[in-house]
Amino acid sequence: MRILITNDDGILSPGIVALAKGLANIGEVWVVAPDRERTAVAHAVTLHKPLRVNQIGTRSFSVNGTPVDCVNLALLKIMTKPPQLVVSGINKGVNLGDDVMYSGTVSGAMEGAILGVPSIAVSQEGQDTFHFDVGVVYAARIAQLVLTKGLPEETLLNVNIPDRPRSGIKGVRVTCLSRRRFQNPIIEKVDPHGRKYYWIAGKRVSWSRNKDADHEAIEEGYVSLTPIHLDSTHYGVLDQFRSWEPMIKHGQRKPSALRSARGSTEGSGT
Numbered sequence: 001m002r003i004l005i006t007n008d009d010g011i012l013s014p015g016i017v018a019l020a021k022g023l024a025n026i027g028e029v030w031v032v033a034p035d036r037e038r039t040a041v042a043h044a045v046t047l048h049k050p051l052r053v054n055q056i057g058t059r060s061f062s063v064n065g066t067p068v069d070c071v072n073l074a075l076l077k078i079m080t081k082p083p084q085l086v087v088s089g090i091n092k093g094v095n096l097g098d099d100v101m102y103s104g105t106v107s108g109a110m111e112g113a114i115l116g117v118p119s120i121a122v123s124q125e126g127q128d129t130f131h132f133d134v135g136v137v138y139a140a141r142i143a144q145l146v147l148t149k150g151l152p153e154e155t156l157l158n159v160n161i162p163d164r165p166r167s168g169i170k171g172v173r174v175t176c177l178s179r180r181r182f183q184n185p186i187i188e189k190v191d192p193h194g195r196k197y198y199w200i201a202g203k204r205v206s207w208s209r210n211k212d213a214d215h216e217a218i219e220e221g222y223v224s225l226t227p228i229h230l231d232s233t234h235y236g237v238l239d240q241f242r243s244w245e246p247m248i249k250h251g252q253r254k255p256s257a258l259r260s261a262r263g264s265t266e267g268s269g270t
Contacts, residue, residue, distance in 0.1 A: 001027030004083040006070045008038045008104025011062045015090035015132050022136035032074035035062040043068055043107040067108030075115050085147055086112030089122030090135040094160045096214045097178030113156040118146050125163035135161040138223050154230040162218050170221040175214040
């Protein structure tokens with residue numbers, strides 16, 4: 001079994017080092033990861049500068065690009081044979097709810113799924129210190145299940161581990177994505193020259209979607225396991241928007257024009 005590992009914290013992150021060591025018991029591990037931190041780059045692809053690959057160890061390579069670049073290069077150029085599994089992580093900090101839209105960690109796994117390889121994103125809750133030893137245990141168990149049972153087509157798994165020692169983990173829950181709310185998401189400041197500048201930051205103050213939500217599982221001490229599908233089409237409203245087709249095709253008259261047309265029709269006696 002060949003396993004490709006990537007991340008968005010950079011190839012020297014302790015999370016990816018621990019993950020590579022832990023998954024080496026399952027299969028042949030290849031590491032292809034960014035040469036520096038690429039947090040919150042989402043599904044960015046490098047198109048306007050050359051990508052350079054440096055081999056830093058046996059089956060270990062750094063790339064001056066994004067997690068998506070790394071997965072593309074690994075699967076299409078670097079690896080001698082395709083992997084049976086892609087694992088992205090272990091990320092420093094959770095990727096819950098809407099965070100998956102911005103996460104380079106999740107996007108690394110998503111690119112694996114796009115290229116047809118079963119893929120997992122793994123993130124570890126924490127602040128200054130992280131229980132990567134706990135994350136590795138659950139990442140390995142889930143990886144073994146995926147290698148044995150496979151995943152549904154166009155589906156990846158987003159895994160989040162609570163900030164607890166192994167003895168404090170209550171179990172595993174299959175969850176859905178939450179919605180998060182921030183207080184003061186844009187912080188405005190003034191530099192020494194009197195010019196304004198901004199930080200996109202803020203403090204998370206609330207969550208919604210409580211039923212089976214990933215944030216609830218983490219808060220209660222459970223590993224969160226969220227299946228994510230590549231097709232984000234909202235099939236439930238397709239018929240609603242199909243009624244727009246003729247209006248878009250032919251254009252829709254302004255209300256004043258419609259009233260004027262009605263008035264002239266009524267005056268004509270027709």
